[in-house]
Amino acid sequence: MLRNAWYAVTRSAVLQEAPLTVRALGEQFVLWRSPQGTVQAMADQCPHRGAQLSRGWLTAGCLTCPYHGWQFNTAGKCVHIPANQAEATIPKRAQIKTYATTERYGLVWLYWGDLPAAQGIPIPPLPEWGAPGWRAIYGESEWPAHFTRVTEGNMDSSHAPFVHSAFFGLRDGAQVPPYTVETTPWSVSAITISKPPKRAGILKLILKRDRPVTTAHLTGYLPGVNRIDVDFKFKGYRFIYFGVHTPVDEATTRTQWIGLRNFLTAPWADGHSRRNVVKTFEEDCAVIASVRPAIVPFQGGTEVLVGSDALQVAYRKLLRQYAQQGWWWSDRYPSPRQPTLV
Known part of the structure:
Protein backbone atom coordinates (compact mmCIF):
# COMPACT_ATOMS: atom_id res chain seq x y z
CA MET A 1 0.00 0.00 0.00
CA GLY A 120 1.46 13.84 1.03
CA ILE A 121 -0.61 12.93 -2.01
CA PRO A 122 -3.61 15.29 -2.32
CA ILE A 123 -7.24 14.32 -2.86
CA PRO A 124 -7.92 14.50 -6.63
CA PRO A 125 -10.09 17.28 -8.05
CA LEU A 126 -13.68 16.63 -9.12
CA PRO A 127 -15.03 20.03 -10.20
CA GLU A 128 -18.26 18.65 -11.69
CA TRP A 129 -19.44 17.40 -8.28
CA GLY A 130 -22.10 19.79 -7.01
CA ALA A 131 -21.95 21.90 -10.17
CA PRO A 132 -25.21 22.98 -11.85
CA GLY A 133 -26.47 20.53 -14.47
CA TRP A 134 -24.81 17.44 -13.00
CA ARG A 135 -26.48 14.55 -11.19
CA ALA A 136 -24.49 12.28 -8.83
CA ILE A 137 -25.13 8.70 -7.78
CA TYR A 138 -23.06 6.70 -5.30
CA GLY A 139 -22.08 3.11 -4.77
CA GLU A 140 -19.68 0.79 -3.01
CA SER A 141 -18.09 -2.33 -4.45
CA GLU A 142 -15.62 -4.87 -3.16
CA TRP A 143 -13.00 -6.68 -5.20
CA PRO A 144 -11.02 -9.82 -4.27
CA ALA A 145 -8.00 -8.12 -5.83
CA HIS A 146 -5.23 -5.68 -5.03
CA PHE A 147 -6.01 -1.99 -5.51
CA THR A 148 -3.22 -1.52 -8.08
CA ARG A 149 -4.80 -4.12 -10.37
CA VAL A 150 -8.21 -2.51 -9.94
CA THR A 151 -6.83 0.94 -10.75
CA GLU A 152 -4.99 -0.29 -13.83
CA GLY A 153 -8.05 -2.15 -15.06
CA ASN A 154 -10.19 0.96 -14.76
CA MET A 155 -7.94 2.93 -17.12
CA ASP A 156 -7.48 0.17 -19.68
CA SER A 157 -8.88 1.15 -23.07
CA SER A 158 -8.26 -2.17 -24.84
CA HIS A 159 -10.24 -4.63 -22.72
CA ALA A 160 -13.73 -3.23 -23.30
CA PRO A 161 -14.64 -5.23 -26.46
CA PHE A 162 -13.74 -8.47 -24.69
CA VAL A 163 -14.81 -8.01 -21.06
CA HIS A 164 -17.79 -5.73 -21.81
CA SER A 165 -18.79 -7.12 -25.20
CA ALA A 166 -22.52 -6.84 -24.53
CA PHE A 167 -22.13 -3.08 -24.24
CA PHE A 168 -19.27 -2.40 -26.64
CA GLY A 169 -19.14 -5.36 -29.03
CA LEU A 170 -16.61 -4.54 -31.77
CA ARG A 171 -14.21 -7.43 -31.10
CA ASP A 172 -13.19 -7.28 -34.75
CA GLY A 173 -12.37 -3.58 -34.38
CA ALA A 174 -10.52 -3.53 -31.08
CA GLN A 175 -7.50 -1.57 -32.30
CA VAL A 176 -6.51 1.29 -30.00
CA PRO A 177 -5.28 4.37 -31.87
CA PRO A 178 -2.03 5.86 -30.56
CA TYR A 179 -2.55 8.27 -27.67
CA THR A 180 -0.44 10.68 -25.66
CA VAL A 181 0.04 10.23 -21.93
CA GLU A 182 0.23 13.28 -19.70
CA THR A 183 1.93 12.88 -16.33
CA THR A 184 1.86 15.05 -13.21
CA PRO A 185 3.52 14.30 -9.87
CA TRP A 186 0.32 12.54 -8.76
CA SER A 187 -1.46 11.35 -11.90
CA VAL A 188 -1.36 9.94 -15.42
CA SER A 189 -4.00 10.63 -18.07
CA ALA A 190 -4.79 10.18 -21.73
CA ILE A 191 -7.65 10.76 -24.16
CA THR A 192 -8.60 7.66 -26.13
CA ILE A 193 -10.86 7.42 -29.18
CA SER A 194 -13.09 4.45 -29.89
CA LYS A 195 -16.17 3.48 -31.81
CA PRO A 196 -19.33 4.38 -29.89
CA PRO A 197 -20.86 1.85 -27.48
CA LYS A 198 -24.16 0.19 -28.30
CA ARG A 199 -27.33 2.19 -27.75
CA ALA A 200 -28.47 -0.07 -24.93
CA GLY A 201 -30.53 0.69 -21.85
CA ILE A 202 -30.69 4.36 -20.95
CA LEU A 203 -28.47 5.32 -23.90
CA LYS A 204 -31.33 4.55 -26.29
CA LEU A 205 -33.11 7.61 -24.91
CA ILE A 206 -30.36 10.12 -25.58
CA LEU A 207 -28.01 9.01 -28.36
CA LYS A 208 -28.24 8.97 -32.12
CA ARG A 209 -27.31 5.87 -34.08
CA ASP A 210 -24.85 7.57 -36.42
CA ARG A 211 -22.28 8.92 -33.96
CA PRO A 212 -18.83 8.39 -35.50
CA VAL A 213 -16.74 8.09 -32.31
CA THR A 214 -16.74 8.33 -28.53
CA THR A 215 -13.85 9.72 -26.54
CA ALA A 216 -12.82 8.85 -23.01
CA HIS A 217 -10.48 10.94 -20.89
CA LEU A 218 -8.89 8.33 -18.61
CA THR A 219 -7.03 9.48 -15.50
CA GLY A 220 -5.35 7.51 -12.76
CA TYR A 221 -4.46 9.37 -9.57
CA LEU A 222 -2.15 8.05 -6.89
CA PRO A 223 -2.58 5.95 -4.92
CA GLY A 224 -5.62 4.34 -6.56
CA VAL A 225 -8.27 6.73 -7.90
CA ASN A 226 -9.85 6.56 -11.36
CA ARG A 227 -11.65 9.23 -13.30
CA ILE A 228 -13.26 8.10 -16.56
CA ASP A 229 -14.81 11.02 -18.45
CA VAL A 230 -16.85 9.69 -21.39
CA ASP A 231 -17.90 12.19 -24.06
CA PHE A 232 -20.67 10.68 -26.20
CA LYS A 233 -20.13 13.34 -28.88
CA PHE A 234 -23.81 14.25 -28.87
CA LYS A 235 -25.24 17.48 -27.38
CA GLY A 236 -22.31 17.67 -24.97
CA TYR A 237 -23.55 14.65 -23.03
CA ARG A 238 -20.95 13.19 -20.68
CA PHE A 239 -20.73 10.56 -18.00
CA ILE A 240 -17.96 10.72 -15.39
CA TYR A 241 -17.03 7.76 -13.25
CA PHE A 242 -14.94 8.64 -10.17
CA GLY A 243 -13.77 5.62 -8.18
CA VAL A 244 -11.58 5.58 -5.07
CA HIS A 245 -10.03 2.15 -4.57
CA THR A 246 -9.03 1.71 -0.94
CA PRO A 247 -7.21 -1.47 0.08
CA VAL A 248 -8.88 -3.40 2.85
CA ASP A 249 -5.77 -5.54 2.93
CA GLU A 250 -3.32 -6.84 0.32
CA ALA A 251 -5.94 -9.17 -1.17
CA THR A 252 -9.12 -7.07 -1.00
CA THR A 253 -10.12 -3.65 -2.30
CA ARG A 254 -13.22 -1.61 -1.47
CA THR A 255 -14.28 1.02 -3.99
CA GLN A 256 -16.29 4.11 -3.14
CA TRP A 257 -17.58 5.37 -6.48
CA ILE A 258 -19.50 8.33 -7.82
CA GLY A 259 -21.27 8.44 -11.16
CA LEU A 260 -21.89 11.92 -12.57
CA ARG A 261 -24.03 12.64 -15.63
CA ASN A 262 -25.20 15.83 -17.31
CA PHE A 263 -28.14 14.23 -19.15
CA LEU A 264 -31.41 12.77 -17.85
CA THR A 265 -30.68 14.39 -14.50
CA ALA A 266 -34.03 13.51 -12.90
CA PRO A 267 -33.94 10.93 -10.08
CA TRP A 268 -35.93 8.37 -12.09
CA ALA A 269 -32.83 7.72 -14.24
CA ASP A 270 -30.58 6.90 -11.29
CA GLY A 271 -31.47 3.21 -11.28
CA HIS A 272 -30.51 2.79 -14.94
CA SER A 273 -27.22 4.57 -14.40
CA ARG A 274 -26.40 2.58 -11.27
CA ARG A 275 -27.13 -0.76 -12.93
CA ASN A 276 -24.75 0.07 -15.78
CA VAL A 277 -21.91 0.80 -13.36
CA VAL A 278 -22.57 -2.31 -11.24
CA LYS A 279 -22.73 -4.56 -14.30
CA THR A 280 -19.40 -3.17 -15.49
CA PHE A 281 -17.88 -3.82 -12.05
CA GLU A 282 -19.09 -7.42 -12.06
CA GLU A 283 -17.63 -8.09 -15.49
CA ASP A 284 -14.29 -6.51 -14.58
CA CYS A 285 -14.10 -8.26 -11.23
CA ALA A 286 -14.37 -11.73 -12.76
CA VAL A 287 -11.19 -11.09 -14.77
CA ILE A 288 -9.16 -8.84 -12.46
CA ALA A 289 -9.51 -11.23 -9.51
CA SER A 290 -7.79 -13.92 -11.57
CA VAL A 291 -4.76 -11.84 -12.62
CA ARG A 292 -1.32 -12.84 -11.34
CA PRO A 293 0.83 -11.57 -9.81
CA ALA A 294 -1.72 -10.05 -7.47
CA ILE A 295 0.06 -6.67 -7.29
CA VAL A 296 1.08 -4.97 -10.51
CA PRO A 297 4.82 -5.59 -11.00
CA PHE A 298 5.72 -1.91 -11.02
CA GLN A 299 9.19 -2.64 -9.68
CA GLY A 300 9.79 -5.22 -12.39
CA GLY A 301 8.00 -8.22 -13.84
CA THR A 302 7.59 -10.69 -16.64
CA GLU A 303 4.61 -9.07 -18.36
CA VAL A 304 4.99 -8.16 -22.03
CA LEU A 305 3.47 -4.72 -22.56
CA VAL A 306 2.54 -3.05 -25.87
CA GLY A 307 1.70 0.43 -27.12
CA SER A 308 -1.93 0.33 -25.93
CA ASP A 309 -0.58 -0.21 -22.38
CA ALA A 310 1.17 3.18 -22.28
CA LEU A 311 -1.15 4.52 -19.58
CA GLN A 312 -0.48 1.50 -17.37
CA VAL A 313 3.26 1.86 -17.92
CA ALA A 314 3.07 5.50 -16.80
CA TYR A 315 1.07 4.55 -13.68
CA ARG A 316 3.68 1.93 -12.79
CA LYS A 317 6.47 4.45 -13.19
CA LEU A 318 4.73 6.76 -10.70
CA LEU A 319 4.29 3.92 -8.23
CA ARG A 320 7.95 2.98 -8.62
CA GLN A 321 9.01 6.59 -8.08
CA TYR A 322 7.30 6.81 -4.69
CA ALA A 323 8.31 3.30 -3.73
CA GLN A 324 11.92 4.39 -4.17
CA GLN A 325 11.19 7.24 -1.73
CA GLY A 326 10.08 4.72 0.87
CA TRP A 327 6.35 5.39 0.56
CA TRP A 328 5.43 1.84 -0.44
CA TRP A 329 4.48 -0.63 2.28
CA SER A 330 4.38 -4.38 1.62
CA ASP A 331 5.64 -7.34 3.57
CA ARG A 332 4.67 -10.10 1.16
CA TYR A 333 5.68 -9.43 -2.43
CA PRO A 334 9.25 -9.40 -3.83
CA SER A 335 10.40 -7.23 -6.73
CA PRO A 336 10.93 -9.25 -9.97
CA ARG A 337 12.88 -8.04 -12.98
CA GLN A 338 11.91 -5.11 -15.23
CA PRO A 339 8.98 -5.50 -17.69
CA THR A 340 9.50 -5.47 -21.43
CA LEU A 341 7.76 -2.85 -23.60
CA VAL A 342 7.44 -3.86 -27.27
Missing part, protein backbone atom coordinates in the same frame (compact mmCIF):
# COMPACT_ATOMS: atom_id res chain seq x y z
CA LEU A 2 1.12 3.55 -0.56
CA ARG A 3 1.77 5.71 2.48
CA ASN A 4 1.16 9.44 2.82
CA ALA A 5 -2.13 9.47 0.94
CA TRP A 6 -5.83 10.09 1.48
CA TYR A 7 -8.17 7.11 1.18
CA ALA A 8 -11.98 7.25 1.00
CA VAL A 9 -13.33 4.89 3.65
CA THR A 10 -17.10 5.48 3.66
CA ARG A 11 -19.83 7.86 2.52
CA SER A 12 -20.57 10.99 4.50
CA ALA A 13 -24.27 10.10 4.61
CA VAL A 14 -23.49 6.79 6.33
CA LEU A 15 -21.51 8.31 9.19
CA GLN A 16 -23.55 9.72 12.04
CA GLU A 17 -22.79 10.24 15.73
CA ALA A 18 -22.87 6.51 16.49
CA PRO A 19 -19.38 4.96 16.21
CA LEU A 20 -18.74 3.11 12.96
CA THR A 21 -16.07 0.46 12.43
CA VAL A 22 -14.16 0.46 9.13
CA ARG A 23 -11.66 -2.13 8.00
CA ALA A 24 -9.12 -0.55 5.63
CA LEU A 25 -5.38 -0.35 4.98
CA GLY A 26 -4.80 -3.54 6.92
CA GLU A 27 -6.14 -1.88 10.09
CA GLN A 28 -9.38 -1.46 12.00
CA PHE A 29 -10.62 2.11 12.48
CA VAL A 30 -13.48 3.62 14.45
CA LEU A 31 -15.11 6.74 13.02
CA TRP A 32 -17.79 9.00 14.44
CA ARG A 33 -19.07 12.57 14.29
CA SER A 34 -18.36 14.97 17.09
CA PRO A 35 -21.26 17.11 18.40
CA GLN A 36 -19.92 19.85 16.08
CA GLY A 37 -20.31 17.50 13.09
CA THR A 38 -16.62 16.92 12.36
CA VAL A 39 -15.40 13.41 11.57
CA GLN A 40 -13.10 11.72 14.07
CA ALA A 41 -11.03 8.60 13.41
CA MET A 42 -8.99 6.40 15.75
CA ALA A 43 -7.63 2.90 15.96
CA ASP A 44 -10.55 0.65 16.88
CA GLN A 45 -8.97 -0.89 19.96
CA CYS A 46 -8.97 0.20 23.57
CA PRO A 47 -5.46 0.36 25.06
CA HIS A 48 -6.79 -1.01 28.35
CA ARG A 49 -7.88 -4.57 27.53
CA GLY A 50 -8.21 -4.49 23.76
CA ALA A 51 -11.97 -4.07 23.37
CA GLN A 52 -13.43 -2.85 20.08
CA LEU A 53 -14.26 0.80 20.66
CA SER A 54 -16.77 0.96 17.82
CA ARG A 55 -19.09 -1.13 20.02
CA GLY A 56 -19.15 1.77 22.48
CA TRP A 57 -20.97 5.10 22.51
CA LEU A 58 -20.42 8.83 22.92
CA THR A 59 -20.47 10.54 26.31
CA ALA A 60 -20.24 14.34 26.23
CA GLY A 61 -18.32 14.18 22.96
CA CYS A 62 -15.94 11.45 24.17
CA LEU A 63 -15.82 7.89 22.86
CA THR A 64 -16.70 5.43 25.62
CA CYS A 65 -15.29 1.90 25.67
CA PRO A 66 -18.07 -0.71 26.00
CA TYR A 67 -15.93 -2.96 28.23
CA HIS A 68 -14.92 -0.80 31.20
CA GLY A 69 -16.28 2.63 30.33
CA TRP A 70 -12.97 4.36 29.67
CA GLN A 71 -13.59 7.65 27.85
CA PHE A 72 -11.37 9.11 25.11
CA ASN A 73 -11.47 12.63 23.73
CA THR A 74 -11.04 13.55 20.06
CA ALA A 75 -7.26 13.68 20.52
CA GLY A 76 -7.32 10.01 21.55
CA LYS A 77 -6.43 10.76 25.17
CA CYS A 78 -8.19 8.94 27.98
CA VAL A 79 -9.93 11.51 30.19
CA HIS A 80 -11.93 9.26 32.52
CA ILE A 81 -11.54 5.78 34.04
CA PRO A 82 -14.68 4.93 36.05
CA ALA A 83 -12.95 2.26 38.16
CA ASN A 84 -10.22 4.66 39.35
CA GLN A 85 -10.25 6.24 42.77
CA ALA A 86 -10.77 10.01 42.64
CA GLU A 87 -7.08 10.75 43.36
CA ALA A 88 -5.74 8.22 40.83
CA THR A 89 -3.73 9.50 37.86
CA ILE A 90 -4.66 8.38 34.34
CA PRO A 91 -1.64 6.67 32.74
CA LYS A 92 0.02 8.61 29.93
CA ARG A 93 -0.03 5.47 27.81
CA ALA A 94 -3.83 5.48 27.91
CA GLN A 95 -3.80 6.99 24.44
CA ILE A 96 -5.24 5.89 21.08
CA LYS A 97 -3.71 6.67 17.71
CA THR A 98 -5.80 9.23 15.80
CA TYR A 99 -5.96 9.95 12.07
CA ALA A 100 -6.64 13.08 10.07
CA THR A 101 -9.96 13.08 8.21
CA THR A 102 -11.84 15.30 5.82
CA GLU A 103 -15.04 15.18 3.78
CA ARG A 104 -15.16 15.84 0.07
CA TYR A 105 -17.56 14.88 -2.74
CA GLY A 106 -19.88 13.22 -0.21
CA LEU A 107 -17.12 10.86 0.92
CA VAL A 108 -15.15 10.54 4.16
CA TRP A 109 -11.38 10.51 3.56
CA LEU A 110 -8.74 9.27 6.00
CA TYR A 111 -5.06 10.20 5.78
CA TRP A 112 -2.68 7.28 6.26
CA GLY A 113 1.02 8.02 6.51
CA ASP A 114 3.92 9.32 8.53
CA LEU A 115 4.38 12.69 6.79
CA PRO A 116 2.10 15.68 7.42
CA ALA A 117 -0.92 15.58 5.13
CA ALA A 118 0.24 18.78 3.39
CA GLN A 119 3.34 16.92 2.20
